[in-house]
Amino acid sequence: MTRTDARILALDLGTSSARALVLHEADASPIPGALARHKISPTYGHDGSATLDLHEYVEGLFGCLDELQQNGHLDGIGSLVLSTQWHSIVALDNKGTARTPVITWADTRSVDLDLGTSFDEQAFHARTGTWLHRLYWTRRIPWLLASDSPAAFAGLPDLVLERLTGERVTSVSVASGTGTLDLATGAYDDEALAVAGVTADQLPAIVPTGWTGTLSKEYERRWPGLVGVPVHPPTGDGAASNVGTGGYDAGTAAVTVGTSAAVRVVHPIEYAPELPWELWRYRVDDKRAVTGMAFSAAGNLHAWLTGVLRLKSAEPLGVEIGGTHAIAIPFMAGTRPPANVPGGSGVYFGLSFDDSSADLLAAALQGASLEIDRGLRVLDELFGQKLEVVLGGGGIDASEWWRRCLTATFARPTTVCAEPEVGARGAAAVALGLSPEPGGDHLTPAADDVARIAGLRGRYEGLRELAVQASSM
Numbered sequence: 001m002t003r004t005d006a007r008i009l010a011l012d013l014g015t016s017s018a019r020a021l022v023l024h025e026a027d028a029s030p031i032p033g034a035l036a037r038h039k040i041s042p043t044y045g046h047d048g049s050a051t052l053d054l055h056e057y058v059e060g061l062f063g064c065l066d067e068l069q070q071n072g073h074l075d076g077i078g079s080l081v082l083s084t085q086w087h088s089i090v091a092l093d094n095k096g097t098a099r100t101p102v103i104t105w106a107d108t109r110s111v112d113l114d115l116g117t118s119f120d121e122q123a124f125h126a127r128t129g130t131w132l133h134r135l136y137w138t139r140r141i142p143w144l145l146a147s148d149s150p151a152a153f154a155g156l157p158d159l160v161l162e163r164l165t166g167e168r169v170t171s172v173s174v175a176s177g178t179g180t181l182d183l184a185t186g187a188y189d190d191e192a193l194a195v196a197g198v199t200a201d202q203l204p205a206i207v208p209t210g211w212t213g214t215l216s217k218e219y220e221r222r223w224p225g226l227v228g229v230p231v232h233p234p235t236g237d238g239a240a241s242n243v244g245t246g247g248y249d250a251g252t253a254a255v256t257v258g259t260s261a262a263v264r265v266v267h268p269i270e271y272a273p274e275l276p277w278e279l280w281r282y283r284v285d286d287k288r289a290v291t292g293m294a295f296s297a298a299g300n301l302h303a304w305l306t307g308v309l310r311l312k313s314a315e316p317l318g319v320e321i322g323g324t325h326a327i328a329i330p331f332m333a334g335t336r337p338p339a340n341v342p343g344g345s346g347v348y349f350g351l352s353f354d355d356s357s358a359d360l361l362a363a364a365l366q367g368a369s370l371e372i373d374r375g376l377r378v379l380d381e382l383f384g385q386k387l388e389v390v391l392g393g394g395g396i397d398a399s400e401w402w403r404r405c406l407t408a409t410f411a412r413p414t415t416v417c418a419e420p421e422v423g424a425r426g427a428a429a430v431a432l433g434l435s436p437e438p439g440g441d442h443l444t445p446a447a448d449d450v451a452r453i454a455g456l457r458g459r460y461e462g463l464r465e466l467a468v469q470a471s472s473m
């Protein structure tokens with residue numbers, strides 16, 4: 001095979017799995033059967049910890065490459081791309097050895113920082129797209145420095161890239177998710193570094209879009225098909241899955257549902273609209289930003305309820321959309337910034353003895369949908385129009401009920417992405433400059449569903465406020 005009909009190897013560094021898959025270079029569509037998956041189980045603790053074992057993660061991911069190779073799928077690879085969870089951090093010693101597990105986005109531990117009145121968080125948010133919140137390195141590094149003296153810090157994708165290429169570097173996209181990037185310049189932000197208490201040389205160097213590395217000598221015998229293949233800088237999963245779902249213009253919001261969910265719009269970084277306080281903004285690549293809102297309870301609600309309720313069906317069959325009396329406020333993993341609801345704050349209101357497991361599942365999926373709708377409304381306002389909506393991700397792909405529920409909750413038509421592997425497809429599209437189409441069904445909201453949800457919304461908002469208050473008791 002010549003490099004003109006080359007294939008793309010995409011690595012997806014998720015929270016519930018690490019995956020490796022092979023895509024066609026022409027349109028970034030996956031090659032059937034060329035996918036290997038390693039299941040990941042983060043360790044959750046009552047103290048708010050949510051961590052991954054770095055060694056186990058990397059070995060599991062590399063095992064996926066071995067599996068693809070055994071099946072002949074690593075022949076003819078022309079580029080290697082990565083989509084990755086954002087925000088993770090690992091403390092390193094001066095030899096680059098990990099002193100902590102991978103602390104993930106879902107970890108809610110950190111220290112309070114009092115920066116006094118000279119710290120202008122509004123200006124900081126406008127510049128970095130992030131808040132001074134436990135999700136970001138500006139709070140995580142001081143917390144790690146309080147109990148140890150690490151020499152350096154890096155995220156999961158930076159360490160995977162280092163293992164693969166021998167270079168511990170990061171991308172503008174991954175760095176933006178740490179909350180220490182000046183979005184406009186694409187360099188580390190001086191104030192963010194000062195708040196974190198580090199210098200830029202303690203963090204991975206940021207390489208430009210277009211940078212490529214190559215496979216370390218160490219792995220040349222293990223994966224001969226990857227020798228000399230350009231390895232592109234990683235793309236944050238939010239940016240990648242937006243593009244992979246088909247949402248990459250300022251008139252389209254992508255709603256993606258995996259372990260977590262988000263609603264976001266990709267737009268040029270130049271002339272970007274002023275960032276409202278409720279939204280974050282990260283980088284996609286050298287020219288584009290992504291603005292949105294993320295939610296820590298999504299597909300993980302389904303996984304959790306399947307386990308604890310021993311659901312007989314994967315779908316809440318027979319339950320009308322907007323029809324449950326029970327209301328679930330999905331704060332099991334807390335809220336994302338700027339709100340500060342801690343993990344362990346999920347609530348079911350209005351339970352009765354005739355509620356079935358399907359009712360409880362429907363209420364949870366409805367609650368998650370109403371949360372996403374809050375974000376969509378803010379984005380509509382920011383971009384000055386009722387945005388078009390595309391839906392993508394494993395949760396969307398798996399659940400017809402949830403697709404209809406989201407469409408009715410948004411009270412507008414939606415287009416479904418036919419390709420479930422949106423992160424891998426998007427990372428390939430970002431690296432190679434492709435523009436994939438959603439390619440799936442067009443859904444129309446059912447009038448009865450919309451009416452029932454309209455009736456539910458006021459009650460949801462009131463009870464949500466009670467759940468927020470209860471979370472600090």
Ligand SMILES: Nc1ncnc2c1ncn2[C@@H]1O[C@H](COP(=O)(O)OP(=O)(O)OP(=O)(O)O)[C@@H](O)[C@H]1O
Nearest residue numbers: 014015016258259299300302303314394395398399
């Ligand atoms: N029938 C269903 N209804 C709702 N959610 C579902 C259903 N089946 C699976 N899910 C959820 O969809 C999610 C899988 O989506 P996806 O594969 O995109 O996640 P992921 O890529 O593993 O996420 P991450 O990258 O964050 O690890 C899981 O959280 C799973 O529980």
Ligand SMILES: O=C(O)[C@H](O)[C@@H](O)[C@H](O)[C@H](O)CO
Nearest residue numbers: 085086105237238260262294
């Ligand atoms: O856009 C997004 O999806 C979010 O901003 C991220 O915070 C992800 O939830 C995180 O990377 C875990 O997958």
